[in-house]
Amino acid sequence: MVAVNTAPLSLYLHIPFCDHRCAYCDFNAYAGLDALIPAYTDAMIREITVWGALLASPPVPTVFFGGGTPSLLPLPLLERIITALRAAFAIDAGAEWSLEVNPGTVDAAYFRGLRTLGINRISLGVQSFDDGELQRLDRIHDAAAATQAYAAARAAGFNNISLDLIFGLEGQTPAGWERNLRRAAALAPEHLSLYALTIEEGTPLARRIARGQAGAPDDDVQADMYEQAQALLAAAGYTQYEISNWALPGRACRHNLVYWRDGEWLGLGAGAHAHLAGHRFAVVASPAAYSRLAGRLAAPPAEWLPLLTGGGLPWIRSVETPARDRDLADAVAMELRLSEGLDLERFATRWGQRFEALFGSAASELIAQGLLRQCGDRLRIAPERRFVAADIIAQLLAAR
Ligand code: SF4
Incomplete structure (x- = not known):
């Protein structure tokens, strides 16, 4: 095999399955496809093995399982994926291993299992500590479940936890947003990601707004809430290191810094993107198509680039070499x-x-x-x- 990339290469793995579609979501995520998870896992292991061989096992500083809902993966299947990653890539001993968790899908045993498998960073999709707001977002969990999941992650030994919150929801007042921020800060996570609600075309929320059943977010209100967050989180000891991200000292997300600092990464799984050696490419979005196509390559040939640009990796849907x-x-x-x-x-x-x-x-x-x-x-x-x-x-x- 030809080593084309001895520089550090971060890995993103997309797990596109969800229990239920949230009102605002336009990610590459699907509800009702759980039966596909075993075949999808097999395909992902195949893709991991092929890339590890093609790239001659480059060093990997960070691994990120995103979604979708990665915490829907049963632990034995996640273990198979992680074993394949460790076999195919030279993953740093001190690598950051992040996994996104939906609070409505986990229990204490699941967090203990994640620790045993070597996951060392949890990104918990709380979104709000207000049950009414969670219902309007069509989240599958309530605030109590989010708090319990956080406690269970801590009890399992996780010392690097991030919480996601969304602001600027219809009916959310500055006082309500402040309550959310204070609840989050009181839990003392190492990291917080705050996102202004945006209305994406084709989502249930966009349709509700079009029918007059819900209101659109107000930019000025969101701008005020953003300033509120900047002030409150600074006072709580968090440093804002990116437009939407705050962390305690030394706890910025190393994986996401690779994207922002123009680093290289390989995206694996349906709809994932990659940025490698001046090329950008994307995997087919459909989990079913991915599961079928990623199993097709019998044995990895020696050269990855002709294979990639010549269409020889059947699960890659687009390749470009930007000017x-x-x-x-x-x-x-x-x-x-x-x-x-x-x-x-x-x-x-x-x-x-x-x-x-x-x-x-x-x-x-x-x-x-x-x-x-x-x-x-x-x-x-x-x-x-x-x-x-x-x-x-x-x-x-x-x-x-
Ligand atoms: S859990 Fe996340 S990925 Fe899944 S539908 Fe909701 S917002 Fe989208």
């Missing part, structure tokens, strides 16, 4: 999401040109407007403007 300009723009957009900002020296080394030569006048204008700040060799979104970071980044990139 340098697009790669560069995407890297700028991702790095500016981080509170640490864009490293101007690293940019020059990585791209062979100074940032100022490409974006200087647009950046100066945004600095003059108080939207960007330059501190030494770092360019950052102003902290009080992070809620509109996406607009600021778009302005910067459009002005080039």
Whole structure:
């Protein structure tokens, strides 16, 4: 086999099964397909084995099971996947192993099993501590279940737990949002991800809003709630390290930092994406098609790139090799999401040109407007403007 990638390579594994479809969700996730889980597991093990051989077992610093609902995987099947990963890749002894958990799917024994399998970080999809809000989101759990799941994870020995919350729901008041934030902070998780509710086309919530049965989120209210969160979490000892993410010192999500710092990763499983050696590719979205196609390759050939671009990996649905300009723009957009900002020296080394030569006048204008700040060799979104970071980044990139 030819070693094409000796640089660290993070792994994302997509588990697309859900117990029930939440009202706001447009992820690649499916309810009612549980019968497919064993075949899907076999296919994923096949994909892991093929990639491990094609890439000659590169070093892996982080592994992330996302979904969907990874905690719907029965422990024996998860164990088979993890055993395959350890056999196919050189996973660091101190690797971060994250798994997303829906509080409505787990008990204490499940968390103990995850610990035994080597999972060391839990991302718990709480979304709200208000039962009325959870019902409006069509979540399968209530606030008590979320709190119990958190306690069970702690009791099982997890010392790296993240909670997800959603804000800006219809009917949610600043006082109600503050109660959510205080409940979360009182649990003292190591990490928090906060997302403004967005209405995605084709979701049940979008249909309810179109029929007048629900109200759309209000941008101004969400902006105020974001500021509320920034103040409250700072006072509780959390550092905001990304537009939507806060952590205690040293507890930023190492896996997600790979995306934001323009690192390389391989996505495995239905609908997963990869960014590897200048190529981007995506796996077929349908879990049934993936289960069928990923089992087809009998033996991994020696060269991965001709195989990938020539359509020889049947479960890959698209492959592209973006022009340098697009790669560069995407890297700028991702790095500016981080509170640490864009490293101007690293940019020059990585791209062979100074940032100022490409974006200087647009950046100066945004600095003059108080939207960007330059501190030494770092360019950052102003902290009080992070809620509109996406607009600021778009302005910067459009002005080039
Ligand atoms: S549990 Fe998560 S992935 Fe599944 S439907 Fe709800 S929001 Fe979507």
